[in-house]
Amino acid sequence: MSAQIENRIRDSFARQSMMQTLGATLADIAKGKVEITAPILDGSRQQQGVAHAGLTFAIGDSAAGYSALTLIPEGMEVMTTEMKINLLAPGAGDHLVARGRVIKPGRRLMVVQSDIFAVTDGAERHIAMMVGTMIPVDL
Amino acid sequence: MSAQIENRIRDSFARQSMMQTLGATLADIAKGKVEITAPILDGSRQQQGVAHAGLTFAIGDSAAGYSALTLIPEGMEVMTTEMKINLLAPGAGDHLVARGRVIKPGRRLMVVQSDIFAVTDGAERHIAMMVGTMIPVDL
Amino acid sequence: MSAQIENRIRDSFARQSMMQTLGATLADIAKGKVEITAPILDGSRQQQGVAHAGLTFAIGDSAAGYSALTLIPEGMEVMTTEMKINLLAPGAGDHLVARGRVIKPGRRLMVVQSDIFAVTDGAERHIAMMVGTMIPVDL
């Protein structure tokens, strides 16, 4: 990973105010792979007290998008065109971690995957799987 | 709509702290149809300043889930098992409105749809379409 | 519908040998909407004797794709980039009909929907709903 690409992603992440609202952090950036963590804040819950699917989706989508951005030429962005989430288990734990990666890079479209885990005392439970499509666009 | 079902949904919505974080409001409840509105808060944006897909997803998912809940026996809840979102246009406008409805009710699974619109000066633009599956569970 | 566009779609359909294998027929073509019908042949079934999801998917995907093609400039094709199917009821009946339509046209991507019905003695039952993305490509 060039420092240039990492800076580009950190700058973009810092402009995503939703990530700050959710308390999310860019944990790791590598070529084609990005990890985002987030606490399950008091304000991020559904009616039963576990993580709202909106939290899971938001960090999973961002992790997937930034994994695509690591492979995109300077001066371009990516946008989500579609994303499906399969929820595997309730989002209960100390915090969530979303690991995004590129399944299929492409000039016109990029297929990406995100796996989201709930972490309790260091043990990870796979709570959601997302597969979607990112489209490169000019900034 | 019985007052009982409407109360059940308003109670559940009030317990979804994520909805409060996003400033979302239960706008309308009918048999098999629920509408949720949300402003595009300063804290709900992506890097280009428009609504984060996490906001769009969160209110769309909740509207779809509550539309299913209007058709479910007392003493049961619904949970999202899977949901796909196709993003049609940027989430720019005064606020968003998500209209959820039941496509196919079922005892074991319910297929639901949500359409999300960005509203500017009263004019609606279709920004996202979601189709997913809700599963009834005991409370 | 210009005769030119209709001919383009009929020519393309005739080259889809899978449609012939499944006994499918182009039933109706309008601007942004295409209907395909298919019998449930002895060779198109799953283990319980009803229509295989592969049949439902194949005609639904083709109907959606051709609905996009009605809106595309001459000299271009469309390809499916992603498609989700929600199965609503078993594919039992005299034949199937798939109605594809464009939800969101676009220069770079087109979001499409297909609804598939099983027809028994003229009565339609909604058996599947598909939403996906078509990408225009040069021929």
Place this chain on the structure above:
Amino acid sequence: MSAQIENRIRDSFARQSMMQTLGATLADIAKGKVEITAPILDGSRQQQGVAHAGLTFAIGDSAAGYSALTLIPEGMEVMTTEMKINLLAPGAGDHLVARGRVIKPGRRLMVVQSDIFAVTDGAERHIAMMVGTMIPVDL
């Protein structure tokens, strides 16, 4: 894998007439994993001469379903409730192979994945990825 489970899957596969129409073969069965291969028959093509997405979907869906069936109690079946396919590359080659596996087993629902490859002179190209949900039902 018990011989009983393997027989159950081979019996079910033999009753899927669509698999015979497509020339598909059950290549491999293991606990939670099933592989199906199929030639790209003259009758299984789209308008450009490569594999129709209906073929790719049909064998991917069946491989995923049977991977779930390896984990299901005797006397039950599985049915697809929803399935999304992301197409990664054209289906051109000597034949296709679909590898289905269970991502998340469950008593009420099973999340499954299928990856489909086009094989040319022994070299595999990843042409599609599918993620979906199977529901166990009584026979």
